[in-house]
Amino acid sequence: MTSSIPPSQNGFYPDGGLNVASYDLRAELDRKLFDDPLPFYRDWAIRAGGPVLELGCGTGRIAGEIARHGIDVEGLDLSGAMLAQARRHYPDLTWHQADMCDFDLGCRFALVIIPFRGLQEVTTAAGQRAALSRAFAHLKPGGRLVFDLIDPDLRYCLPEGDAEIVQLPLFPMPAGVGEPDSRLRITAMERSNTPLTQQFCEHWRFEELSPEGKILRREDNWHHMRWVHRAEMALMLEICGFVSISEYSGFNQEAPCYAANQVWVATRPA
Structure with missing residues (x-):
């Protein structure tokens, strides 16, 4: 007999679920079929020199790659099931279970990243702005926020x-x-x-x-x-205090293009 979990008892990343267990397999498929974000975030981390904070870190794939290059990195995610995978794969790294819209780690970072469209998991405009504000508060003066979104078609x-x-x-x-x-x-x-x-x-x-x-x-x-429109995101970043805001449509710094990726780099003033 087929077993099925009713939606009312099930979030998108349920503990013990097939979704969480297969997340890394799907991410590897995405890397082969679409633009690969991992080298992009790794290179930004190398450039920043650390420490790095990854928001929406999931199973820790990007934080683990950054750590492999000797850079101090921490990860934060709301899902305990995803963090359990991260802790199992990378037990020596620091992981925080918290809401990216409302957290205080008591320290600052040279770089904050939100890969894999993680900011879009926040489903209100107020929440997205709160997440950007929290990222700003956790950056050192001159530190950068780097993240990607889907540009809506x-x-x-x-x-x-x-x-x-x-x-x-x-x-x-x-x-x-x-x-x-x-x-x-x-x-x-x-x-x-x-x-x-x-x-x-x-x-x-x-x-x-x-x-x-x-x-x-x-x-x-x-x-x-x-989904977030480009003009809306640029305004959110400005309201949150960021400067030197750059936008691209891909991980090779392609010029902005409608219905492609949105890739953003923004700086906290020195």
Whole structure:
């Protein structure tokens, strides 16, 4: 019998869920199919020299790469399940479980980063501005904030949403999860939009399949995010006190381009 977790009992990163267990597998696929953000953030960390704070650090993949180059780095995330992965993979690093909109670590950093569109996980404009303010407060004078977002393609932000279903390639089940020889099927289901608040919700389905293709376990997760227009983000950064604000459309500092990535670099005044 297929087991299923009701959405009312399930956040997007539930403890013990297939989503969290497979996060690094999906991130590696993204790196192969799209722009790879890891070298970009690593190089900024090397340039800053540390210490570095990563907000929305998830399983710690970027912080771990930064640490591998001898740079002091700490990570902060709201999800205890994701941080459990980070602590298991990188036990020597410092991890904080906190809300990026409301935290105080009592220290300052040369660089604060928010990779993988982490700021869009904050689903209100007030919350996003609060997160930027917290980042500003944790920067040393002259320190930089570096982060990326999705630049919204307005064709896909209409009230009717997007009913398209996309199935990712089958993944091997992560070590220690599921039955022997089972596989993981991940499907991006429908997307709903609320243009008034610039919020969208993506329905994701995670299924453990037996070698014969039988569904052994199913999880449905809903990913709530908020899109941000370039002019809006530039204004938020200015209001929060940042200067020398630069924007790009990719991790090689490409010129701003509609419906591409938003990559931002902003400085706390010296």
